[in-house]
Amino acid sequence: MSKQVEKIKELVAKREQARLGGGEKAIEKQHARGKYTARERIEMLVDEGSFEEYDMFKKHRCTNFGMEKKHYYGDGVVAGSATVGGRLVYVYAQDFTVNGGSLSETMAQKICKVMDMAMTMGAPVICMNDSGGARIQEGICALAGYGEIFERNILASGVIPQISAIMGPCAGGAVYSPALTDFIIMKEQTSYMFLTGPKVVKTVTGEDIDAEHLGGASVHATKSGVTHFAAKTEEEAIEMIKSLLSFIPSNNTEEAPRVECNDPINRMEDSLNEIIPDDPNKAYDMYKVIGAITDNGEFFEIQPKFAKNIIIGFARFNGQSVGIVANQPAAYAGVLDVNASRKAARFVRFCDAFNIPIVSLVDVPGFLPGTGQEYNAVIQHGAQLLYAYGEATVPKITITLRKSYGGSHIVMGCKQLRSDLNFAWPSSEIAVMGASGAVAILCGKEAKAKKEAGEDVQAFLAEKEDEYTEKFANPYEAASYGYIDDVIEPRNTRFRICRGLAQLATKRQQLPAKKHGCMPM
Ligand code: HXC
Numbered sequence: 209m210s211k212q213v214e215k216i217k218e219l220v221a222k223r224e225q226a227r228l229g230g231g232e233k234a235i236e237k238q239h240a241r242g243k244y245t246a247r248e249r250i251e252m253l254v255d256e257g258s259f260e261e262y263d264m265f266k267k268h269r270c271t272n273f274g275m276e277k278k279h280y281y282g283d284g285v286v287a288g289s290a291t292v293g294g295r296l297v298y299v300y301a302q303d304f305t306v307n308g309g310s311l312s313e314t315m316a317q318k319i320c321k322v323m324d325m326a327m328t329m330g331a332p333v334i335c336m337n338d339s340g341g342a343r344i345q346e347g348i349c350a351l352a353g354y355g356e357i358f359e360r361n362i363l364a365s366g367v368i369p370q371i372s373a374i375m376g377p378c379a380g381g382a383v384y385s386p387a388l389t390d391f392i393i394m395k396e397q398t399s400y401m402f403l404t405g406p407k408v409v410k411t412v413t414g415e416d417i418d419a420e421h422l423g424g425a426s427v428h429a430t431k432s433g434v435t436h437f438a439a440k441t442e443e444e445a446i447e448m449i450k451s452l453l454s455f456i457p458s459n460n461t462e463e464a465p466r467v468e469c470n471d472p473i474n475r476m477e478d479s480l481n482e483i484i485p486d487d488p489n490k491a492y493d494m495y496k497v498i499g500a501i502t503d504n505g506e507f508f509e510i511q512p513k514f515a516k517n518i519i520i521g522f523a524r525f526n527g528q529s530v531g532i533v534a535n536q537p538a539a540y541a542g543v544l545d546v547n548a549s550r551k552a553a554r555f556v557r558f559c560d561a562f563n564i565p566i567v568s569l570v571d572v573p574g575f576l577p578g579t580g581q582e583y584n585a586v587i588q589h590g591a592q593l594l595y596a597y598g599e600a601t602v603p604k605i606t607i608t609l610r611k612s613y614g615g616s617h618i619v620m621g622c623k624q625l626r627s628d629l630n631f632a633w634p635s636s637e638i639a640v641m642g643a644s645g646a647v648a649i650l651c652g653k654e655a656k657a658k659k660e661a662g663e664d665v666q667a668f669l670a671e672k673e674d675e676y677t678e679k680f681a682n683p684y685e686a687a688s689y690g691y692i693d694d695v696i697e698p699r700n701t702r703f704r705i706c707r708g709l710a711q712l713a714t715k716r717q718q719l720p721a722k723k724h725g726c727m728p729m
Pocket residue numbers: 306307308309310339340341342343344345351354355377379380381382
């Protein structure tokens with residue numbers, strides 16, 4: 209055997225060893241936990257044969273606490289480039305079989321390398337987390353590694369899409385890398401995210417709680433809103449990443465990929481002409497409206513279980529990707545509150561950063577009143593949504609279906625926030641507030657006097673409410689000022705959106721020159 213052939217054999221052996229990560233036993237243990245390995249996850253995500261791995265032979269340099277005996281090729285992360293659906297992505301997956309996927313200085317260098325490549329190439333970064341956090345034996349060097357990653361997360365924000373899948377532990381300051389990315393997907397039961405674990409919580413606050421209830425997928429998908437998706441299996445989590453990628457561009461200078469559309473753009477949807485109940489206080493399901501107007505009725509929802517009073521997600525019109533923001537009358541009457549505002553604000557900003565037009569479907573009675581909201585800064589969170597809409601320069605189309613009252617009318621993509629096309633259904637009510645509230649304020653003194661004089665106050669109030677409704681609870685008052693561009697038949701909504709998007713394709717709008725705004729946060 210020639211020396212060259214011998215060396216090639218050595219390379220093949222080293223590669224095989226590297227592919228085993230922390231070794232066969234550790235892989236068995238990982239599988240026994242119901243988890244895939246880092247390499248298996250990458251294999252499921254990327255197009256077959258497309259993974260180009262970097263730093264397979266990189267090793268850590270730590271000698272503290274016996275680490276000189278714990279050397280594995282590649283250390284605790286598998287990283288490289290690949291394609292998903294034929295499009296370039298950069299990906300890294302923490303390898304729990306190697307020192308619990310804990311982050312070393314060299315691991316951070318590997319991660320930073322793919323992040324830098326992604327920025328240079330203008331391609332999304334996908335990270336799969338499964339880690340015990342900072343490698344304790346490395347102390348400050350591990351922390352510095354996190355700092356390097358966080359800084360890159362920040363600089364990449366709004367330039368390339370960043371997606372985090374949490375497949376195992378993600379604790380302590382380590383949570384801040386996913387939190388800085390655009391979308392988080394958590395796998396139910398085997399993953400968790402928290403700043404301090406159950407033991408510390410018990411010591412500090414005396415609270416007894418397990419990891420799942422403190423920071424599991426169900427908690428973050430419903431209560432905190434930290435995760436955008438909860439997946440039952442790792443396969444489902446990976447399919448979610450692929451779906452998400454299909455709706456978004458590779459970077460902020462590109463547009464989302466257009467898909468062929470075989471759903472006619474002028475498809476009339478007669479059901480929409482009868483969807484609004486006669487009783488203005490009765491709910492209907494906004495999902496039915498969304499399903500009736502998008503291409504093939506498809507909608508990829510984000511944060512479906514958090515702040516259900518607002519619906520956000522991606523859909524397509526005539527093959528073009530759009531972000532939909534819709535009030536949901538079937539959940540708390542579609543009222544805006546702290547959580548709904550911050551959920552929608554972040555989404556609007558993502559769409560704006562990545563050239564994705566925004567379609568808003570409005571049926572909003574106002575902001576939720578009360579101390580619960582005021583003490584939790586609904587003013588600031590509402591302002592976030594306002595700011596996000598007002599700042600967004602992508603094509604914006606707003607359809608008012610029914611109520612659009614007061615501050616919430618302005619926030620939800622009104623004309624003055626530089627919305628391009630504002631359509632209203634004939635059932636729209638666009639005013640400062642609802643009829644009964646308005647009459648109580650405007651005619652309170654008169655009603656009191658009539659009561660004291662023994663007159664029929666109810667009949668008086670009803671008459672005034674009718675007068676108010678006649679004047680304001682319709683779209684024509686707003687249309688008469690040009691704040692509504694057209695009043696449309698509901699069944700025509702799909703066509704008007706498709707035609708509007710085609711018209712707005714060349715939209716160019718700039719913000720005043722500034723370093724950055726000071727968003728109310
Ligand atoms: C070094 C670690 C490690 C860590 C796990 N391991 N976490 N090594 N640094 N942070 C090692 C274990 O020693 C073990 O090595 C192997 O990984 C597998 O861990 P196990 O404990 O056997 O696995 P399991 O029982 O499944 O428990 C997983 C775990 C637990 C819940 C993640 O290991 C754990 O609690 N780790 C510490 C978590 C933590 O507090 N990290 C610091 C957070 S603060 P051997 O050789 O025995 O197989 C932080 C600050 C970041 O990260 C700040 C950024 C700004």
